[in-house]
Amino acid sequence: xxxxxxxxxxxxxxxxxxxxxxxxxxxxxxxxxxxxxxxxxxxxxxxxxxxxxxxxxxxxxxxxxxxxxxxxxxxxxxxxxxxxxxxxxxxxxxxxxxxxxxxxxxxxxxxxxxxx
Amino acid sequence: xxxxxxxxxxxxxxxxxxxxxxxxxxxxxxxxxxxxxxxxxxxxxxxxxxxxxxxxxxxxxxxxxxxxxxxxxxxxxxxxxxxxxxxxxxxxxxxxxxxxxxxxxxxxxxxxxxxxx
Numbered sequence: 001x002x003x004x005x006x007x008x009x010x011x012x013x014x015x016x017x018x019x020x021x022x023x024x025x026x027x028x029x030x031x032x033x034x035x036x037x038x039x040x041x042x043x044x045x046x047x048x049x050x051x052x053x054x055x056x057x058x059x060x061x062x063x064x065x066x067x068x069x070x071x072x073x074x075x076x077x078x079x080x081x082x083x084x085x086x087x088x089x090x091x092x093x094x095x096x097x098x099x100x101x102x103x104x105x106x107x108x109x110x111x112x113x114x115x116x
Numbered sequence: 117x118x119x120x121x122x123x124x125x126x127x128x129x130x131x132x133x134x135x136x137x138x139x140x141x142x143x144x145x146x147x148x149x150x151x152x153x154x155x156x157x158x159x160x161x162x163x164x165x166x167x168x169x170x171x172x173x174x175x176x177x178x179x180x181x182x183x184x185x186x187x188x189x190x191x192x193x194x195x196x197x198x199x200x201x202x203x204x205x206x207x208x209x210x211x212x213x214x215x216x217x218x219x220x221x222x223x224x225x226x227x228x229x230x231x232x233x
Contacts (some may be wrong), residue, residue: 043206043224103161103172
């Protein structure tokens with residue numbers, strides 16, 4: 001079962017920042033927050049992940065609350081090509097007990113539509 | 117410079133047939149996965165292999181038999197196809213291994229749309 005809760009859908013105007021929330025109130029201390037997206041008819045694409053600190057890369061920023069019970073993915077300047085389903089996933093860090101078992105458990109995600 | 121490739125992209129077949137989907141990754145990764153995305157768009161893990169050894173089998177019917185001839189390939193063979201097998205199948209790979217860090221990223225292929233008539 002997915003351990004995250006996300007809004008079903010969101011709209012964002014082109015050129016504006018898209019802020020996608022995710023609740024993960026039962027997250028454990030060794031679990032990371034991952035974000036993937038799936039553009040129509042394509043395979044899921046990795047965006048970003050983090051543990052405690054905020055993270056930024058060329059695609060997005062990830063803001064994780066201090067209690068780690070929620071996070072927000074930020075696409076700073078959304079374009080039409082960012083229209084996709086965005087998945088927030090929590091996953092334990094790799095250890096001997098789960099080595100090789102690094103499956104991703106996808107929920108229903110948020111369908112983000114960028115409006116021209 | 118394709119990272120994870122799958123063939124075929126589309127597969128249409130009759131019920132009861134046997135078919136295979138091939139996956140190859142040129143990223144040098146240790147672990148490969150098969151996921152299934154059904155008509156309701158739920159994406160679920162089916163199998164994972166690490167260095168040609170089966171690690172995860174998520175209660176998939178034994179009509180599905182993954183085969184990993186080497187670390188770069190993970191093929192999915194399906195016997196006696198049923199209507200409910202119609203879905204998009206995604207292959208993925210990740211660099212997990214003893215030399216890896218605490219986390220890794222999975223890279224997905226473009227998917228194979230299987231339609232069983």
